[in-house]
Amino acid sequence: MTASPIPAASASAAPASAPAALLAVNAMSVNHGPVPAVVDVSIDVAPGEIVTVIGANGAGKSSLLNAIMGITPGSGEVTFAGTPIRRHPVEARARLGLALVPEKRELFSTMSVIDNLTLGGWTATPAERKRTLEEVLDRFPRLRERRTQMAKTMSGGERQMLAMGRALMSRPKLLMLDEPSLGLAPRIVGEIFRIIADLRASGVSILLVEQNAKAALNAADRAYVMELGAVILQGPAADLAADPRVAGIYLGV
């Protein structure tokens, strides 16, 4: 962990994005009516990397992820695994190996845990689906215990695990998590971050949006800090964690 000075790059000073980036977002802007939620944001994620986007409420983090997934329209180029996906609908992006666990989880509330997970493997072959289901149930023993329970009757932490499990069922190349610790007790948050670390060890790339900056910076390789829709800081997560500006604003130190 080098204590090098932070490259306080502005969003327009395009970083040297490796040509092999798994996800490259270039000059993304998102407007909700007259409200600019994301302003000219460029980020990228390399294969095997955990990248986090942190920022206060309303900074535009969810809007950014939703635009990358194609849920809300945004201007700007998005390249995923070498394919420009600007014109792809959500389901086509999912089929390319892009997965999002959105802020509201969007589970199939009146369906069982197993049905939710099985549908998560919609794009896989039956054999693959079966194999991945076992892996996901091993990773989340809680879900195995509750396999026949209806999603809407589960606790917040269980729902989060189900949402992550459902996203993993497609064996995504990139897993995007929108505030996985939102509304969860500290013990469960610890469990979620342990799972994120596990996933990274198994080679899944992750784009993590968090308000819990400390935990996110701990888990990530690189980080972007957003404020009022723009990226105001970026760099290695360890460096940002040590940066007084980040500490002052987001860690509540």
Next chain:
Amino acid sequence: MDATILLFLVQDGLTNGAIYALLGFALVLLFTVTRTIFIPQGDFVAYGALTYALLRAGHLPGTVKLLAVFGATALAVELWSRRRDLTPGFIATQCATKLGVPLAIWAVVAVLGAAPRPVLLDLALTIAIVGPMGPYLYRIVFQPLGGATVLTLFIAAVAVHIALIALGLAFFGPEGQRAPALIATSLKLGPVVVSGQSLAVYATTILLTAALSAFFALTLRGKALHASAVNALGARLVGIDTHVSAKIAFALAATIGAVSGVLIVPMTTIYYDSGFVIGLKGFVAAIFGGLGSFIITGIAAFSVGIVEALASFFASSFKEIIVFSLIIPVLLVRSARSHHGDDEDH
């Protein structure tokens, strides 16, 4: 009134109720998957009835040409919406599914001509002609309205209904049609004589209900349809194309309509515009089920059928009024309940 008459009325009611149940299921299916209150469901019944009756009589039904018109229109809409990234492969599949299918069906019906055929073959042809109209109509009218409110979709559905009536008149003419009974013999169960036609209706209803239940409970595609209904965004996030789900729902609804038409046309003369009132009775049943419950819809449909049969005996001129009045208490109860928060979640 003696027991024989009562039994006869109940049997009559159950037979009609079975058909209303099928229509109610189609309406619930379409509403849950696409949020469309599908007023034209009854028009599929009339189309199915007239198509089957004409096929049975050895004629070429006008719906064969109408299907080609719908297919070509859907093709044009599809190609236009994708005009900026057309590939030869995409154009080829679109032409095959939207033009090739109707033309192939047309060819088959033309080749078969007026030669006498088994009932089941004419039933299959009727489904093949009317079934694809569902997804074509979805592509032409409802898919472009994606994300619209229930009210907008409802208004579009009313417009489709009016269009289908006009097209029905243009392609079938004003004459009514009636077909011979599906099963000519009848069954004597003690004092009750059950007509073969009624038996065909019961058997078909049971078969279709079982097939639909199995589809939703056992197949991944059925679960995907269910998932699209429960949470469309969630479905898209896992890679389910919700337009495909909607097209399947429309195909099932049109098929159910066509089959209902085949079941009904031996019992009563059907005109191009007869479907609406029949569909509306399925709608009454679906309202009982809150446009969400298949089981309640089924039970309500049989009740509607029986009430209608009794009403036609005791107060025949008030028959329709009595049936449609049934929904008023349901609507009152539902609207009173909906103020205390909806149990729906999205």
